[in-house]
Amino acid sequence: MIRVLVVDDSAFMRKVIKDILDSDPGIQVIDTARNGKVGIEQAIKLRPDVITMDVEMPKMDGLAALSKIMKDNPTPVIMLSTLTTHGADITVKALEAGAVDCISKPSGSVSLDIEKISSEIISKVKIAAKAHVKKLKVSGRKILPPIRKLTINKVIAIGSSTGGPQTLLEILVRLPENIPPILIVQHMPPGFTKSLANRLNTYCSFNVKEAEERDTINRGLALVAPGGYHMTVRQSNPDNKKIIHLNDNPSVNAVKPSVDVMMESVVKIYGKNTCGVLLTGMGRDGANGMCSIKKAGGKTIAQDEASCVIFGMPKVAIEKGCVDKVAALSSIPEKIMLML
Secondary structure (H helix, E strand, C coil): CEEEEEECCCHHHHHHHHHHHHCCCCEEEEEEECCHHHHHHHHHHHCCCEEEEECCCCCCCHHHHHHHHHHHCCCCEEEEEECCHHHHHHHHHHHHCCCCEEEEECCCCCCCCHHHHHHHHHHHHHHHCCCCCCCCCCCCCCCCCCCCCCCCCCEEEEEECCCHHHHHHHHHCCCCCCCCCEEEEECCCCCHHHHHHHHHHHHCCCEEEECCCCCECCCCEEEECCCCCEEEEEECCCCCCEEEEEECCCCECCECCCHHHHHHHHHHHHHHHEEEEECCECCCCCHHHHHHHHHCCCEEEEECHHHCCCECHHHHHHHCCCCCEEECHHHHHHHHHHHC
16 A cells, blocks of 8 residues: 655645545555645655645645655655646746655646646656655766767767656766767656756756757757657758757657657667667666667667666667666766767
């Protein structure tokens, strides 16, 4: 039985979320809390398996409560956010601070229609219950030396899901300014990927932005696939530039954007010059893409089980035999550099 603590300043939201979770025979809401301060007290007292945490609350907001919980009593936390720029920014900060996942409330802080995402709430709580959480400390943020021999036409293709934002931060902040182009698929709802890209951009020595249609792929630039769109690569004629193409095709592996879609598109253009990196996440998205990269003569890296929040996506790729290096999170930046 998964024991859940629900934290939200709205009495209506607390009741509805409790009813949704209690409707599943494998989940029990053991208590609710009206703000972050009470949530911290209940987390210490009750030791829940998962906490759902509203972002914007009086007295103590979700981000402050999360930081305290992750410092004193690491617990899988799912952030419930309004789909506003402010809400998305705070949620991304929370994911960087150790929250396992986020859920977007469909119609504002008090969502009268939240029942329409009942299955998502239940599913994400079950995934979070399997998560290995701890307070992440970005390891010194020491940037690796710049690339001396600037290789032509290299590209780094990265896929991540549950636990990805904090993991991406740990890797990207250590890569040098003259890094080859990086393409990133992080499973997140529409609206949140822009905030993620902007946050990463503040920390990295190179530029990071949410990808847009016909963006040119260049050295010293990381492009994050926008939530709700698949990101692919095309060769532009007649100038022969490599550009981004976004499409709204059906989900692949039940996700959009899909790591497989991105990686398989990248390897068609870059071939053996592709370095694929598959990070923490539930499911199997990215495994086929990694196999396509290895088959084309490219290099592949998967995050190891000990450092993953959820050892799902990397595990499938490893089992398929298409991973050159299995690495701890702390050593992935060096492994990437050695493969360029």
